[in-house]
Amino acid sequence: MSTTSEPEPEPEPASASSGFKVLPVLSTRRAAARHAYATVRRGLRSGDLRVLALALGIAAAVACGVGLFTDRVQSAMDRSAGDALGADAVIRSSTPLPADLRAQLRGIGMRTASTAEFPSVVTKVVTKVAANDVNKTVSSVDSEALANAAASATTDASTPGADSSSDASSGGDADLTQLSSIKAVEDGYPLRGQLLLSDEPFAPAHPASGVPPRGQAWVDAKLWTTFGLGNGAQLQVGSIALTVTAVIFDEPGRGSAFADFAPELLMNGADLDASGLIGPGSRVQYVEQLGASDAQLLAARKLELPRGMRLVTPKDARPELKQSLSRARQFLDIAVLMTLLLAAAAVALSARQYGLRMRDEIALLKSLGARRQFLLQSVLLQLGLLCLLAAGGGVLFGAVAQELLGRMVAPLLGVSLPWPSALPIAISFLVIALMLAGFALPPLFAALDAAPLRVLQRAVSSNSGARGGALAALAAVAALLWLQAGEVRLAVYIAIGATLAAAVLALLAWLLVRLLQPLRRRSGVAWRFGLGNLVRRGPDTVAQTVALGVALLSLLLVTVVREDLLNTWRGRLPADTPNQFLINIQPEQRAPLAAFFAQNGYANVPLLPLVRAHLTAINHKPVSAASFEDPETKRWINREFNLSWTDQFGSDNQIVAGQLFTAADAGKPLLSVEQDAAKRLKLKLGDTLDFDVAGQTYSLTVHDLRSVHWDSFKPNFFMMTPPGVLDAPATAMRAAAPVQWIGSFYLPKDAALEGGTASAASAPASASAPASPSPTAPTLARAPTAAHTVESADAAARGNPGTTASLAADAGAGSDAGEHRRRLLRELTRQFPNVTVFDLDAALGQVRGIVDRVINALELVLLSTLVAGLVVMLAVIEGSRAERVRETGVLRALGASSRIVLQGLLAEYAVLGLLSGSVAAIAAQGIAWVLAVQVFDLPYGPRPLLLIGGALAGCVIVTFSGWLSLRRVLQAAPRTVLAGGN
Amino acid sequence: MTDPSVRDAMPREAVIVAEKICKEIISGGSRLSILDALDLRIDAGESVAILGRSGSGKTTLLSLLAGLDAPTRGEVFLAGQKLSALDEDGRAGLRAGRVGFVFQSFQLLAGLTALENVMLPAELAGLRDAEVRARDTLDQVGLAARVTHYPHQLSGGEQQRVALARAFAAGPAILFADEPTGNLDVATGASIIEQLFAMNRSRGTTLVLVTHDQQLAARCARTVTLEAGKLIERGGLAAASSP
């Protein structure tokens, strides 16, 4: 045959001798193709290949559908995180962006918009017009507002960077001053998201049509209330006067303005020079907003940025979103992996059966003179054809399904889902090819080795390739895990879980087969026959139990994941999660504030202490920004840390090393450190940290490391001490540490807000996370503890009988709630102007939205997992069907009634199902526990009901499907069943 | 060998009666008539050999007589029971313990050992001594040493003998056998034939055999030939003269 590949130049004379040789080779390939095509067609028609094709199709559909979907949601999420940043990315620096760098960025094709942020004192200009505007009620509060503004200015003045107030308070009672955060913006701002304005604080919002025109200023509710402004009021900013024309309702990237908790003023960048505020020594943070594609961002990352400039992308922002998204990803990854592994099992099972059938055919073909090469080509072509058919069909199906899902999800998301990349499709084909290579090729290769003698004697079987097959399957599983599991840890858990489950299943099945042995002799014919079958087919029974167990395991896991994990996850952010966050409460305001809340029907708004401190030394070695390489850590050192104290941590804090404080630790100079912070500062247990609190040094020893769920929306701190340390009373040696308090409560949602800003992400909360770009990153967080949540919800319901604490009810009572909300917030800011209120509804809503959306997607994927599990079961039952059909025929011919045959079959299936069901339930518990505790940080206890339910469900499902597949056969005449081999 | 006078001397009841049975098979749109208004009466204790060319419908006839299949038209009475009046289970119940069947392709259950295969009919008939009987019968067919072997470990002839043993084991009143000696050498075949007729003599077992084996056909009291869907009697002297 090989001679044919050598080119023979002389055509005519050679043809006589070599033509005979050339012909068979050419026809071999064509004949192999024909044979392959015919075999696949026949297999699909007769059902031999149907289960295999179905399993491959499901795998392709899931891999492709989920791949495309997550790809799109991921980029949509990146985008909405970009909205929170106000841009696709920003460059932060303390000097203006050099013109050439900006030109370079524009050269890449990026859009840019510069902003400059700095603190400055703003003065209210009382002109005649303004005075006329101020109505009686407002002016009556003015003196109080003045006092509070002054207090706040003093508090904030301790912040480094408080601008010299040389031109500030001119003293007269006509002028009010307020330290504010000024943001000068350029046309185009914000590049992403929407700036929302309203006519008065907490009134319905409308989108801004641009940036403030020259000579105008837009201020936030706090500044408005502090000054008792009206529309058209004048504010002195530096050396120019600006006219206030709107209240900032929501602003993308507000997170950074959260920095000093100072009120904000937005002005046109073109007025900046005239204001004279920018000069040597002024502390300006320049933020260059960038509008760019991913590719452009990649290019930008390669640019050499001058010292002190940092590129921040959405991935660096919004840690609570990031955590939610990564959890979501993990859920999806697990579901997809489970589906793929199940599909792989189905492929392996059906391919094995197909291989066994092919073995006879191949032996026959060999005995008829077919060469190995012909058969090899045919087998490879068959697999190729199957791959194309199944993967093609699956990919198509998956693509359509994810498009439909995407359409349902896009409105929820508030953004349109971008077009997906082609990568997931390529990966799907790769997955199918892998499955075929790993699970289908080995049994078919083994079939190729079938000896022609097999035609004469069935017992001649080659066991060669069994080890090779196992290796191929292992390699394929490893490759699948690597391809599909986003995380190595997850892949390893699943691999170990699956292996363990299979091993336990196999062991138990084997034990059962042993146990059944004596039972055989005692029971009736039917049971004896049924159980006898199980015993007789020993190894087959074990294999079937494992396969069925895996299928049932998937069904149970779907239930567990759906019922337990998803609900727990969803329940983490109950409808009444506190959505209003209060900071900057002075100690002496605690009582009046409590009174205020009590008056408004909020019985108990819990307050938490906060002490600002500078880290000065670690293990008695002084530290400064220079001590650390990482720029983020450098910034941390330069800023103040927020310390707090407690001896009761919520469930969203989990111990990583050491032990949490107990009541006995009160008064001891100990420190509990969040693990990311510890990593950043390179801390270990027993390290000593020196903090400077208003001139006093506190030496604290690291007592434990914690992990914190930032997405819980509960208030959390990087550094905590036991009670009695920071709040120790003043002594002769040291003054008491200055403490401010923070609090949170649930305010029923405003209908107007819900409609207007659902997609706009205002996320001051991001300030609390390690990766946050905010200058005060190590700070506090967001909402009260679970116990308080209930109370505040109660209070909210009591305070306003027209509303309940549930979101669903809000819609109906929208206007009531909206009014209540506006009134309460207005009163709060009026009576306690120094207290800043943050509305976390948008951020909360976004996290909730993601959770809900992901659960939708997951349920879809879990459905496919379910189908894959059923396909495995089908593969098992169909695999032994032919044999069983023949058996029933023989039994009936020998005089067995269908009752006896049926009983035998049911006995067999019932025991098989009971066994696989109980093992699957045990395995499901184990896997669910690992997933809950290790991956999702959710509590999980044993579920005895699942065990009983699993065993029973296994029994019923397997018995029922067995009955379903054989019920017709039981009615047919034995001769028709035995036809062909009578 | 057979003596027609014996048949005539003792009036016997018919255990198998086929009245005008037709079997048609519709496949691929065309109708294929295999049996065409065929009549047959077999008395208890009789031994009948059915001859015919390959594809003439011998197996089909046998399975109709045993109630393994239903005729398109016509009636079959087995042990006095009208088969069409019974449902599939009723027919199975009728066979249980009473009818033995040796399939042309043996139809041993692959998952059962030789012994277990042979035990099956006796078990289904509810006999207590199923295993003892099975061992005895296997011993009779010369397979005492292969009881624990599975069908795929046995030669074609050995499988055929297990199939025969299975048919013998429950001591059936009627034994249908589709080419029971097809795979056996002359000596083994002769021994099996001996056993068949020993059963026929001692227990009065009715034998209905399909065979190409002239030696076997010759031992039967009656020989019928299937041709063009009809039976042509050619058993003994009387049969030879009948049209």
Ligand SMILES: Nc1ncnc2c1ncn2[C@@H]1O[C@H](COP(=O)(O)OP(=O)(O)OP(=O)(O)O)[C@@H](O)[C@H]1O
């Ligand atoms: N299920 C079927 N579909 C189509 N034709 C069938 C079917 N079963 C039997 N036949 C046909 O009926 C005819 C009789 O078949 P049968 O098995 O009874 O023949 P036979 O006499 O036993 O042949 P042999 O001696 O070769 O065993 C054959 O031509 C066969 O092809």
Ligand SMILES: [Mg+2]
């Ligand atoms: Mg035949």
